[in-house]
Each structure stands twice: as structure tokens, then as C-alpha cells.
Amino acid sequence: MTRVRRSDGELTVTISDNEFITLSRLEADLLGALADRLTAVADGVAGVDRMFPDAYRDDAEAAAEFHSLTDVDLVTAKSEAARSVMTAFVGAEAQASGSLWRRSASRTITADADLSLALMRNLTDLRLMIADRLGIESDDDDGSGGDTGDRIVYWWLGETQERLVTALAADAFGAGDR
């Protein structure tokens, strides 16, 4: 399971090699979905999407205008976050641990403030993407779509996000202030 540690204003995040492989797939899916959004925006057929909520609820025209003004910027920010997270983990050397017969590998990144924020936003986007697959529509709704793999990944991303937020909040607002 992912480890998040904090020391001297820096966060270290350690993921196993299996988690790294899963994350790589998810980021590729996300980047694909974001590219599709750009195409849809350009073609004027962008529909409802959790990652791109309407800014106006009772004014379709204003909502469409807001999308046209901000969606490209949002796609860019979300894509950059995904890429910087991937770049960090790809650049982290895989470290072997365990005994000869029970060897496992992990990757540890050290995240400064920018990368921490990118990771937090990126985990949110990945969870929004998977919530769509699972069909999660309301609180206490586990969804009826997706497969077991999606469900495990959704739980893992949530757990990681929780640890990250706890560490970042302690860092930003003081360890005793939770």
C-alpha cells in the first residue's frame, strides 16, 4: 500500500511496482479522456462530465460560454498534473526490498509543494474518472458499473488521497491543527 511521509516540509510518497503499473495505465486513460474532451470542445459537442462541471445551473447559455472559456485551460492543468506525477514516478529509481525469494520493488518520490498539489488534484481527477465507470451517483452509492479492478483502484486512490490530504494539511496548517 502507498506510504505517505512528511519531513522538513517535504512529502515522500512510496508506491509498489504493481501500483506504479496501475497508475501508469490510469494516467494514460485520463490523458486520453482529456484529449477527447478537447476534441469535443472543438467540435462543439462537449457533454456532461464530472471533471468539467457546469458553472451555471439555470442558464444553459452562460454555462456553455463558461465551458468555452475555461475547458481548454482545465484540460491543460489536469494534463500537466498527470504528466508531472508520471514523470516523477518514472524518474524514481525502483528499489528492491524483501528477501531473495520474496522480493518486491517500490518507487519513492519526494514531492515539493507544487508536485504535492499536482498529485492531490490528479488523484481527484482519477477518482472522478473511475467513479464514472462505477456509476457512482450519490453519497453511499457504490455504483453498479465497472469491474472488481475498478473498485479496488477506486478504494486505493481514496486511501492514498486521504493520507496525502492529512499530511498536506498538517504541513500547511500545523501538525496539531487537524
Added chain:
Amino acid sequence: MCESGFVASSNSAPGTLERTDEELDLTPRHSLETPWRTIVWNDPVNLMSYVVYVFRSYFGFSREKATQLMLQVHHEGRAIVATGTREAMEAHVHAMHGYGLSATVDRAEK
């Protein structure tokens, strides 16, 4: 919002959140100068701790105020987090969307 109740190590489980006695004044101001407001809506994905973190780091709210607003979003489905000019509210909404939260702009009722 997602309570992420299975996180045993979390210090931010909903049960540990403290409610403060002071009532938060969320009444929108009705002056002509500030007829717009930013509303954050409940969604089933974002973690409660994350929403509090975003409110604190982006708006600079205290822990108490951020927590109150998060709970209002969670229980009532929405909360007004800012009022002001349309331009300023649209900037807030854009920022909230960047964090993955669902937020809208509307005109404060007269």
C-alpha cells in the same frame, strides 16, 4: 461526499470533526455591488477532508469555517462559499473546478 470511513489511520474521520457553537452567517449580501455568489455542491466522490483542505488553502478559511461549510455541503447539498462581483465569482468557480469540486455561479436573490 465520500467519508472514506475505511481509513483507519485517518485523523480527519467525520466523527472527529468538532462543531463550533458560533453560527456561521451565510446570508448572501444583497447590495447592488455584490449580487453574485459562488456555490459549492455536494458530490459523491470528493473526500470530506479534501474539501476542507481546499476551502482552507484556497479561500484561507479557518478550520472551523471550512469544516462548517463542508458539512453544510454534505448535509444540505450545497453551500455559498463567497459573494462578490460576477468576475470574481467566476474566478472562484474556475478554481474549484480545477480542484475537481462542483461549483456554480448565480445571482444572489433579491
